[in-house]
Amino acid sequence: MNRDKFTVDWVVLDIEGTIMPTSGVHVVLYDYARPRLGPWIDANPDDPVVAAAVAEVRADAGLPESASTADVVAVLHGWMDADRKATPLKSLQGLIWQHGYAHGDLVSEYFPDVVPRLREWHAAGVPLAIFSSGSVAGQIASFSSTTEGDLTGLFRHHFDTVNAGPKREAASYAAIAEGLGGPAPDRILFFSDVPAELDAAAEAGWHTVGLARAGEPYADADFGSHTVVGSLAEVEVARA
Numbered sequence: 001m002n003r004d005k006f007t008v009d010w011v012v013l014d015i016e017g018t019i020m021p022t023s024g025v026h027v028v029l030y031d032y033a034r035p036r037l038g039p040w041i042d043a044n045p046d047d048p049v050v051a052a053a054v055a056e057v058r059a060d061a062g063l064p065e066s067a068s069t070a071d072v073v074a075v076l077h078g079w080m081d082a083d084r085k086a087t088p089l090k091s092l093q094g095l096i097w098q099h100g101y102a103h104g105d106l107v108s109e110y111f112p113d114v115v116p117r118l119r120e121w122h123a124a125g126v127p128l129a130i131f132s133s134g135s136v137a138g139q140i141a142s143f144s145s146t147t148e149g150d151l152t153g154l155f156r157h158h159f160d161t162v163n164a165g166p167k168r169e170a171a172s173y174a175a176i177a178e179g180l181g182g183p184a185p186d187r188i189l190f191f192s193d194v195p196a197e198l199d200a201a202a203e204a205g206w207h208t209v210g211l212a213r214a215g216e217p218y219a220d221a222d223f224g225s226h227t228v229v230g231s232l233a234e235v236e237v238a239r240a
């Protein structure tokens with residue numbers, strides 16, 4: 001097999017469409033969260049994460065202070081239907097998914113090439129990190145219970161829209177580089193299925209690889225000048 005080769009200090013990976021099928025997020029995880037949002041908000045009104053998320057939903061949607069949980073949930077469901085990856089939605093989903101993984105309701109499944117490749121890179125001393133719209137809490141929970149066991153030990157850092165910023169803005173990738181300890185931008189390799197995310201990472205000086213996986217939403221997208229592969233098996237990574 002002809003493999004693209006990169007020698008880097010860090011590998012940063014997106015989740016949905018890159019290492020986990022989109023259906024694993026939009027069907028499995030969203031369907032788990034959808035009916036639980038209202039009960040979770042009502043059961044945890046004093047949790048600062050919940051209170052901040054609800055306040056943010058109200059402000060974003062222009063709802064009054066007096067808006068009911070049902071009003072807030074209607075907004076959240078609308079965002080899920082539109083796949084708007086709004087931070088307060090992601091925070092609430094993350095809490096619910098944390099509960100689901102901890103109680104055995106959820107088990108993550110990745111594309112077949114992913115776990116062997118990540119284990120190989122990790123064993124070769126290549127540090128791995130995640131940058132996803134999913135909250136850091138949700139990310140860590142999702143790696144703790146998978147069909148391949150607990151994978152949390154593979155990743156040294158997790159970034160989301162709270163601690164890094166929006167995925168389509170170059171400044172978020174600069175913030176991540178700082179969080180990784182300040183490696184030169186051209187020593188970081190980012191994997192994503194979304195061309196706009198790759199554009200932002202490239203603007204920050206990172207190397208990029210697009211995942212055009214068969215059957216996924218961005219399979220036929222225009223990846224411009226980014227390296228494009230169909231699976232992680234097509235990429236070779238070594239520590240600089």
Ligand SMILES: CSCCC(=O)C(=O)COP(=O)(O)O
Pocket residue numbers: 014015016017025029085090097131132133134135138139142167
């Ligand atoms: C348990 S992580 C769920 C990921 C998620 O909620 C999501 O929206 C995925 O977005 P990504 O940025 O990884 O494409």
Ligand SMILES: [Mg+2]
Pocket residue numbers: 014015016017018192193194
């Ligand atoms: Mg993605």
